[in-house]
Amino acid sequence: MPLFCDVALAVPLDMAFTYAIPPGMEPVVGGRVLVPFRQQRMSGIVVELHDREPKVKTKKVIEALDLSPVLDDQLLKLGQWIADYYLAPVGEVFRTMLPLSAEFKRAITYRITEQGQMALHLAGVSGSPPRSQRTPDQQLLEFRVLDYLAEREGVAVNEASLRGATRVSKALLSGMTRKKWIVREDVSAVRDAARTVKVAVLRAAEENPATDEGETPSGQAVRPRHAKLNENQANLIEALAAAGGRVQVEALRGLEVPRTTLGTLVRRGLIEIVEEPQGFTVSKFKPRPSPFEFEFSAAQKEGLTKILEGVGSRKFTGMLLHGVTGSGKTAVYLAAMREVLEQGRSSILLVPEIGLTPAMAADLIQVFGDEVAILHSGLSNDERAEQWHRIKRGEARVVVGTRSAVFAPVSDLALLIVDEEQDSSYKQEETPRYHARDVAVMRAKMAGAVAVLGSATPSLESYYNAKKHRYALLELPDRVEQRPLPEVEILDMRQEFQETGKEQVISRKLAEEIRERLEKKEQVMVLLNRRGYSPVALCRACGQALQCRNCAVSMTHHKREHKMECHYCGFVAQVPKKCAECGSEYVYFVGTGSEKLEELLHGMFPQARIGRLDRDTVRGREDFERALNALNEGELDMLVGTQMIAKGHDVHGVTLVGVVGADTALGLPDFRAAERTFQLLTQVAGRAGRGNSPGKVVLQTYFPDHYAVQFAARHDFAGFYDKELQFRSWMHYPPYSAIANVIVRSEKLEEALAWSGELGLWFEKTRHEGIRVLGPAAAPITRLKRDYRYHFILKSPSREKMNALLRSMLAEAAARKIPRTQIIVDVDAVWLM
Ligand SMILES: [Zn+2]
Numbered sequence: 001m002p003l004f005c006d007v008a009l010a011v012p013l014d015m016a017f018t019y020a021i022p023p024g025m026e027p028v029v030g031g032r033v034l035v036p037f038r039q040q041r042m043s044g045i046v047v048e049l050h051d052r053e054p055k056v057k058t059k060k061v062i063e064a065l066d067l068s069p070v071l072d073d074q075l076l077k078l079g080q081w082i083a084d085y086y087l088a089p090v091g092e093v094f095r096t097m098l099p100l101s102a103e104f105k106r107a108i109t110y111r112i113t114e115q116g117q118m119a120l121h122l123a124g125v126s127g128s129p130p131r132s133q134r135t136p137d138q139q140l141l142e143f144r145v146l147d148y149l150a151e152r153e154g155v156a157v158n159e160a161s162l163r164g165a166t167r168v169s170k171a172l173l174s175g176m177t178r179k180k181w182i183v184r185e186d187v188s189a190v191r192d193a194a195r196t197v198k199v200a201v202l203r204a205a206e207e208n209p210a211t212d213e214g215e216t217p218s219g220q221a222v223r224p225r226h227a228k229l230n231e232n233q234a235n236l237i238e239a240l241a242a243a244g245g246r247v248q249v250e251a252l253r254g255l256e257v258p259r260t261t262l263g264t265l266v267r268r269g270l271i272e273i274v275e276e277p278q279g280f281t282v283s284k285f286k287p288r289p290s291p292f293e294f295e296f297s298a299a300q301k302e303g304l305t306k307i308l309e310g311v312g313s314r315k316f317t318g319m320l321l322h323g324v325t326g327s328g329k330t331a332v333y334l335a336a337m338r339e340v341l342e343q344g345r346s347s348i349l350l351v352p353e354i355g356l357t358p359a360m361a362a363d364l365i366q367v368f369g370d371e372v373a374i375l376h377s378g379l380s381n382d383e384r385a386e387q388w389h390r391i392k393r394g395e396a397r398v399v400v401g402t403r404s405a406v407f408a409p410v411s412d413l414a415l416l417i418v419d420e421e422q423d424s425s426y427k428q429e430e431t432p433r434y435h436a437r438d439v440a441v442m443r444a445k446m447a448g449a450v451a452v453l454g455s456a457t458p459s460l461e462s463y464y465n466a467k468k469h470r471y472a473l474l475e476l477p478d479r480v481e482q483r484p485l486p487e488v489e490i491l492d493m494r495q496e497f498q499e500t501g502k503e504q505v506i507s508r509k510l511a512e513e514i515r516e517r518l519e520k521k522e523q524v525m526v527l528l529n530r531r532g533y534s535p536v537a538l539c540r541a542c543g544q545a546l547q548c549r550n551c552a553v554s555m556t557h558h559k560r561e562h563k564m565e566c567h568y569c570g571f572v573a574q575v576p577k578k579c580a581e582c583g584s585e586y587v588y589f590v591g592t593g594s595e596k597l598e599e600l601l602h603g604m605f606p607q608a609r610i611g612r613l614d615r616d617t618v619r620g621r622e623d624f625e626r627a628l629n630a631l632n633e634g635e636l637d638m639l640v641g642t643q644m645i646a647k648g649h650d651v652h653g654v655t656l657v658g659v660v661g662a663d664t665a666l667g668l669p670d671f672r673a674a675e676r677t678f679q680l681l682t683q684v685a686g687r688a689g690r691g692n693s694p695g696k697v698v699l700q701t702y703f704p705d706h707y708a709v710q711f712a713a714r715h716d717f718a719g720f721y722d723k724e725l726q727f728r729s730w731m732h733y734p735p736y737s738a739i740a741n742v743i744v745r746s747e748k749l750e751e752a753l754a755w756s757g758e759l760g761l762w763f764e765k766t767r768h769e770g771i772r773v774l775g776p777a778a779a780p781i782t783r784l785k786r787d788y789r790y791h792f793i794l795k796s797p798s799r800e801k802m803n804a805l806l807r808s809m810l811a812e813a814a815a816r817k818i819p820r821t822q823i824i825v826d827v828d829a830v831w832l833m
């Protein structure tokens with residue numbers, strides 16, 4: 001066995017740490033080890049085993065946690081690639097890749113020492129605690145702790161229970177530790193790797209007294225046959241029988257019988273304890289027609305054939321599946337995944353938010369049954385770990401999930417699909433700031449697999465790659481069954497203002513169209529991509545807007561919940577009655593969010609049944625399903641909401657989509673604003689007329705001439721793409737340049753200013769060929785979650801050069817003692833705010 005191992009730990013340092021391997025211990029590369037780090041124990045991933053003696057003295061590995069790698073060679077390599085590409089500490093990358101944190105339990109315990117016993121004893125003898133400089137209150141607390149620990153005879157007591165029982169601070173315990181009255185121990189350890197539950201099972205039925213027919217559960221039948229059963233034992237057996245003979249041990253704790261009773265019954269062979277994998281529940285979906293009932297169109301068949309050819313070649317192939325909304329992309333994915341499964345190989349399907357696409361989950365379970373693992377944001381840590389183990393053991397070879405499912409530990413990966421590849425939720429907005437789509441392509445490359453990126457509105461980057469023949473382009477140009485795309489009418493809200501003399505939320509035209517549909521008993525959707533009631537609370541006297549305490553952002557009024565909320569940090573405040581600046585009572589609320597839109601529509605159409613979908617009404621998957629089901633069952637006439645209503649789900653009765661203020665993004669200083677607006681408009685338009693009736697979209701806008709609006713109205717992706725590409729090329733933005741956003745942040749304004757100033761001078765001095773550095777400048781959101789923010793934007797046609805410069809910038813920052821956590825490096829940034 002080698003003498004040393006290098007371990008990647010989840011700390012913000014770009015390095016691995018060397019530890020000595022004690023004799024007899026056998027850590028593996030890609031497996032976890034428990035090691036001491038500073039004052040703690042941490043688990044990390046072994047990246048290398050070697051015999052090179054380090055110059056400094058090393059600490060020893062405490063425990064090797066895995067007998068075999070949890071990250072195989074390919075995933076280790078992928079993690080290294082992410083660390084390099086996104087300039088992220090490799091340990092933090094590995095932590096993101098492994099959903100096993102639930103298995104590692106931190107625990108601190110305390111025991112009383114002899115000195116502590118002595119102090120307590122002396123206090124008892126003299127009748128008062130020994131004299132010290134401490135205040136009487138503190139002494140009292142210290143003796144409460146000593147008393148508590150002494151009663152437990154030197155047993156190690158968990159920190160939480162100790163503090164719970166004695167109500168003392170951590171600081172007090174540290175003080176006592178320093179005085180050596182108590183010993184603090186870090187006993188962090190790994191729990192049982194496979195998440196299992198203990199289940200009590202009654203032995204065979206003939207031996208089971210409580211199943212005798214006609215008996216009341218009073219135990220009458222029990223005693224004659226098992227004379228030696230006492231009352232507690234009989235009660236337990238009855239409870240077990242009543243529950244069908246199988247009950248989780250945890251649930252039996254609810255019975256009023258001593259814990260030892262179960263043990264006795266197990267020893268007597270009446271009950272058996274078995275370990276079972278923890279149950280995984282998906283909500284019950286209504287049965288739907290099989291996605292394969294439709295005849296595939298020629299384009300669908302061709303797409304499927306190309307994908308399967310790629311799979312068969314066992315070589316990396318990148319493909320962009322560009323299909324208009326409603327063209328049947330999902331059916332192609334499922335058919336390809338089914339074929340891969342039949343070949344005994346694995347596939348991964350990434351979706352933006354599985355929790356919000358119950359229809360897709362239902363299809364998956366119907367097609368793949370037990371072979372599918374579904375990973376979504378609603379899972380607890382334990383459930384996530386259990387799914388991970390199922391995949392690792394090869395029980396689930398079809399994986400569907402959000403962003404981090406790209407790291408699923410499947411073997412023999414043949415197909416990796418990224419649905420709605422343009423969706424910004426694939427970008428992680430915390431360290432490591434990876435983009436799951438790009439990681440998916442890299443993983444497919446390493447595995448010799450096929451990567452399929454699917455979208456109705458591909459990102460500029462992906463479409464550009466397809467045009468440059470880096471990806472094969474598969475097109476699904478028609479909706480299934482030749483259903484027509486909806487007619488889109490652009491409504492100029494500037495003109496509406498001139499004609500009515502008022503700022504309107506719902507134009508006269510849209511109101512009229514809605515009325516018409518409601519009369520015909522057809523359904524309507526209205527999109528307003530901003531939640532809450534009013535986005536701004538303004539003082540009429542001094543002009544001040546109510547800002548968040550932590551962010552340079554105005555707070556949104558939520559009328560029903562009677563609060564002001566910051567949509568960036570979640571800070572909540574009371575609805576102001578007076579201006580905080582000048583005391584004026586004339587505070588008024590400006591602008592419209594989805595809550596107010598719903599209220600307005602109620603006022604205009606009192607008979608209509610209106611539902612709302614946004615993050616305030618949808619707390620989980622069930623709320624979302626309920627609203628969509630209500631719409632599908634005809635229990636709602638109208639659905640209003642944010643972009644949530646634009647996501648890909650079939651709603652059959654909707655013939656009109658109204659778009660209210662979906663173009664506000666066009667006013668933001670973000671180069672992706674046009675692309676995002678085009679995508680949102682195209683998606684929401686796709687909700688109209690998916691059933692048998694042709695649909696219509698009324699698009700209200702203050703930017704009627706903007707090309708994003710114009711091309712979306714004409715369903716002209718190619719036109720938008722050409723125009724937008726021109727702009728990107730002039731401005732040196734992706735896909736022509738790689739970009740990175742570097743944010744320097746601090747709670748202290750002077751620090752943020754000083755650090756960004758220093759780095760600005762350094763960038764100027766180093767002057768790198770072929771790299772543009774813009775900044776430092778105040779970030780568009782100058783203060784966020786208490787931090788003041790300054791930023792640089794780097795652009796370069798050469799990603800290698802850009803990353804090299806970023807690396808030396810980080811080294812420079814470290815030399816200047818700027819903490820690593822105060823500098824965010826966001827490579828391929830999606831938001832520049
Ligand atoms: Zn005021």
Ligand SMILES: [Zn+2]
Nearest residue numbers: 548551566569
């Ligand atoms: Zn805030």
